[in-house]
Amino acid sequence: MEKFTDNFPLAQEILTRMVELGKTLSTAESCTSGRIAAALTQVSGASDYFQGGLVAYQDHLKVRYLEVRQEDIDAYDVVSQPVVEQMVRGACRLFHSDYAIASTGYAGTGANGIPSGTIWIGWGSTQEVLSICFTQDEGRELNTVHATTRALECFLRFISN
Numbered sequence: 001m002e003k004f005t006d007n008f009p010l011a012q013e014i015l016t017r018m019v020e021l022g023k024t025l026s027t028a029e030s031c032t033s034g035r036i037a038a039a040l041t042q043v044s045g046a047s048d049y050f051q052g053g054l055v056a057y058q059d060h061l062k063v064r065y066l067e068v069r070q071e072d073i074d075a076y077d078v079v080s081q082p083v084v085e086q087m088v089r090g091a092c093r094l095f096h097s098d099y100a101i102a103s104t105g106y107a108g109t110g111a112n113g114i115p116s117g118t119i120w121i122g123w124g125s126t127q128e129v130l131s132i133c134f135t136q137d138e139g140r141e142l143n144t145v146h147a148t149t150r151a152l153e154c155f156l157r158f159i160s161n
Contacts, residue, residue: 007039010152014040017159018049025155026095027053028066028087030078031105031119035148051095056087062104066090077112079104084122085129092126099125099159101151108140116140119147123155130158 018025027037037053040046054065059078062068068086076082084104091100105119117137124130132154134147 007149007152008042010149010156011040011043011046014152014156014159015043015045015049017156019045021159023098023159024049024051024096026051026091026097026100028062028091028094028100028102029053029055030057030062030087030103031107032103032144032148032151033057035144036101036103036151039148039152051097054091054094062087062090065094067093077114079106079111079114079118079120081120081122081131081133084120084131085124088122088124088129088131089126099123099155101155103147103151105134105143105147107143107147117143119143121147121151121154123151123158130154 029036034055040050056062059073063070066087067090068083072082084102087102088100102122106114106116110116117135119134120131122129122131
């Protein structure tokens, strides 16, 4: 199983690039339960760019703090592209950050016809958000570990272009 510290090189690269850019980052997490924020802040110097994170497990918290539209949760499900992209924008606004990374998914059990292992990751700014869906189910623990690594990889590619 992948260990938490396996993301250290990614977090170090993100720190280096974010400091070079002079930009800030925040997170909005659901299914990853704060793992993305924890991975980013394991590197000394993360406070130079990392603003903070919100673990919003409940839908009403996504609506209240991240400005996710309840209508979109009702129409598309909380595990959907519209929701994760709104989470990115909402985290940028909430934490006054240039960029954000967000996650929402059914890591351990599916719901509403969406299978377990379905995880949406989003990253970007209030002006530009990218997202991707992963559907491989390897069990709750591995699903969240892999989603965290993928989120960091995707964000690093985004800020490196």
